[in-house]
Amino acid sequence: DGGITQSPKYLFRKEGQNVTLSCEQNLNHDAMYWYRQDPGQGLRLIYYSQIVNDFQKGDIAEGYSVSREKKESFPLTVTSAQKNPTAFYLCASSTGQTDSPLHFGNGTRLTVT
Amino acid sequence: GESVGLHLPTLSVQEGDNSIINCAYSNSASDYFIWYKQESGKGPQFIIDIRSNMDKRQGQRVTVLLNKTVKHLSLQIAATQPGDSAVYFCAENISGGFKTIFGAGTRLFVKA
Numbered sequence: 001d002g003g004i005t006q007s008p009k010y011l012f013r014k015e016g017q018n019v020t021l022s023c024e025q026n027l028n029h030d031a032m033y034w035y036r037q038d039p040g041q042g043l044r045l046i047y048y049s050q051i052v053n054d055f056q057k058g059d060i061a062e063g064y065s066v067s068r069e070k071k072e073s074f075p076l077t078v079t080s081a082q083k084n085p086t087a088f089y090l091c092a093s094s095t096g097q098t099d100s101p102l103h104f105g106n107g108t109r110l111t112v113t
Numbered sequence: 114g115e116s117v118g119l120h121l122p123t124l125s126v127q128e129g130d131n132s133i134i135n136c137a138y139s140n141s142a143s144d145y146f147i148w149y150k151q152e153s154g155k156g157p158q159f160i161i162d163i164r165s166n167m168d169k170r171q172g173q174r175v176t177v178l179l180n181k182t183v184k185h186l187s188l189q190i191a192a193t194q195p196g197d198s199a200v201y202f203c204a205e206n207i208s209g210g211f212k213t214i215f216g217a218g219t220r221l222f223v224k225a
Contacts, residue, residue, distance in 0.1 A: 041217060041218075042202060042216055045213075048211065056211075098211075099144075099145040101149075104156030105156050106155050107154075107156050109154075
């Protein structure tokens with residue numbers, strides 16, 4: 001089955017440590033996205049990538065970094081510069097057309113203490 | 114500013130009744146609208162979409178209505194079932210843009 005795989009499901013880190021969240025898709029989609037979701041809130045865009053080796057900042061990119069070395073993979077690093085990193089992180093992909101919906105993974109819940 | 118919002122944060126309905134979830138959007142340049150369903154601990158799932166050149170689209174038990182005059186979007190769920198309990202998000206894509214803007218979500222409770 002085609003889909004998006006995020007790992008791990010739960011992640012715990014100490015404050016001051018960088019952490020990388022994995023996202024892999026086998027849908028052959030050109031575009032990939034990272035969203036952050038806080039309790040009881042909507043989704044906010046962190047970074048997105050339209051093609052391999054290219055990515056753009058979203059609305060809340062500060063304290064995060066990404067890479068897009070392969071079409072299938074779009075890892076997100078939460079750096080120690082992110083002031084409030086505890087959240088639910090969602091990866092998505094799409095064909096990249098304006099009228100195509102996003103396909104989401106099941107998220108990674110990151111807790112930083 | 115550009116935003117997608119929802120009129121009601123929570124909605125409680127009796128099993129078997131119809132549900133209507135409303136959404137307001139503010140960007141007149143938006144030309145594609147999507148409804149997603151998110152169950153607890155999971156990622157959002159696509160339910161139904163509609164382009165701005167349409168005012169109604171039907172799926173299986175779901176209907177989306179678009180009123181561009183008042184910038185209003187609604188999701189109707191027929192014969193609501195316990196499995197429909199989730200948070201529902203409306204989202205918009207701006208013409209020529211690459212970002213999907215999400216509303217805050219409405220939590221639907223289905224009472225047995």
